[in-house]
Amino acid sequence: MINDSNPYTGSAGGGVEFNPAILDRLLAEFLARDQSLPDLRPAYEVNFTYGHRIAYRHRPALAGNLPGILFIGGFRSAMRGVKARWLDHLAAAWGLGYTRFDPLGHGETGGAFLQGDISTWLSDTLTVLDTVTQGPQILIGSSMGGWLMVLTALARLERLAGLIGIAAAPDFTARLIEPRLTSALRDALDRDGVFYRASAYGDPDPITARLLADGRNNLILNRTHTMPVPVRLLHGTEDADVPYEYSLALAQNLKSPDLRVTLLKGADHRLSHSRDLAVLAQTLAEFFGESPKKA
16 A cells, blocks of 8 residues: 555544544644653663663653553664654653663673674663563564564564554574675675674764675565564655565565555655654554543
């Protein structure tokens, strides 16, 4: 499905009320004010498997009968990014539980980024899911977080309420990086264990031999997976970093009773423009359905 119009959304106390006017107000507030407000100080949880602390922010639910939301960010992104903050704004307005975190080497967790890989960041995700959140969760994964989202879901099927992928990048190390390695880059990996890839978003990305090798051990597009919850995959048609075909491929590999791919016409990889944020809000609201109203 291609969506190139502003969607409706809502506000909730015990759930979500679909209301375009409320979405417009929430989005206007966020873009004008809340996005730039200082964030709450993070709390920390320990990943005992790898021996480091994980910075996170957790918003308790106002009602105990609704699923929580766990946001899983992308490669070299942080929990203070636009989409993570927007979801926090929605959770506050709708009374939903919401958790976001920074894995090793990212954001406020810090630590050695070069020591991170898919297994480490999956362990961080599971640590936060197991120790910070309660009850069923809607996992929302952005870019690399879409890969971690599926791996987390497979490890904790009993905790799932649904999945939302945002420009998901499953298996990106094997499918987007390794096929493009030149002989010079392979020499750098053999010699130094790392090379630096130009990034459109800031400093060059460090790509380690460790990350590539570990990625091959965590591939998900090489087989099908039963996913007994609703799945929504959002992707921009002009994504120059992770083509939307990756969300289509992921959809083919997830066996869900309720799965939908939404292509946002003209949208890029970040999916952080106002229209993209509105679509994300609509998609999240659909998991809760009609409900009592909350001002």
